[in-house]
Amino acid sequence: MPKELNDNICEDKVFERVYNKYSQDLLNFLYYKYGSQINPNDVTQDAFIKLWDNCKNVTLSKAKSFLFTVANNMMLNEIKHQKVVLKYHQEKPKNYTNESPEFILEKEQFLQRYQKVLENLNEEQRIAFLLNKVEGKKHSEIAELLDVTQKVVEYRIYSAFNTLKKELEGFKIK
Structure with a gap:
C-alpha cells in the first residue's frame, strides 16, 4: 500500500x-x-x-x-x-411552397421579359445599371471603373431604369 x-x-x-x-x-x-x-x-x-x-x-x-x-x-x-x-x-425536407403555380409561372415570365429588356439596352446603360443594382457599386465607383464622370453614370442608370419601367409593367426598384 x-x-x-x-x-x-x-x-x-x-x-x-x-x-x-x-x-x-x-x-x-x-x-x-x-x-x-x-x-x-x-x-x-x-x-x-x-x-x-x-x-x-x-x-x-x-x-x-x-x-x-x-x-x-x-x-x-x-x-x-x-x-x-x-x-x-x-426526415424528408419539405418539397412544397406556399406559392401558387400561377405565381411561379408569372415570376418566370417576368424574369424572361426582364432579361430581354436588359439585352435590348445599349451596352453602356446595361453595364452601369448592372454594376449599380446587381453588384451594389456606388456611382463614383462605377465612374472610376468606366473612366467617365459620375454624371454620365447617373444618366446611364437613370435612362436604363426608365426603359425598364416603360417595357415592364409593375417594375419597381429600390
Whole structure:
C-alpha cells in the first residue's frame, strides 16, 4: 500500500505502465461490447487522454475503473449522436411552397421579359445599371471603373431604369 501513495499517474513511467497493462483489455472490451462500427481504437486512445488530463484526480487503484467507465460513456454518447444523425437523415425536407403555380409561372415570365429588356439596352446603360443594382457599386465607383464622370453614370442608370419601367409593367426598384 505505501508504494501506491508514491505512484502518481501523472509520472510518465507510471502512466506508461497503466497504458501497457489496460490498453488491450479496454480495446477488447469496447470491441466485444460495441463492435467495430464506432472505432474502438479511437475511443481507447481518447479514454487514456482523459486519464492523462485527470491524472491528479485519479489514483492508481481507480485507474482501471476510470478508463472503462470513461470509454463506455464515450461509446454511449457516440451511439446517441449516431441516432440523432440517422433521425435527421430520415426526415424528408419539405418539397412544397406556399406559392401558387400561377405565381411561379408569372415570376418566370417576368424574369424572361426582364432579361430581354436588359439585352435590348445599349451596352453602356446595361453595364452601369448592372454594376449599380446587381453588384451594389456606388456611382463614383462605377465612374472610376468606366473612366467617365459620375454624371454620365447617373444618366446611364437613370435612362436604363426608365426603359425598364416603360417595357415592364409593375417594375419597381429600390
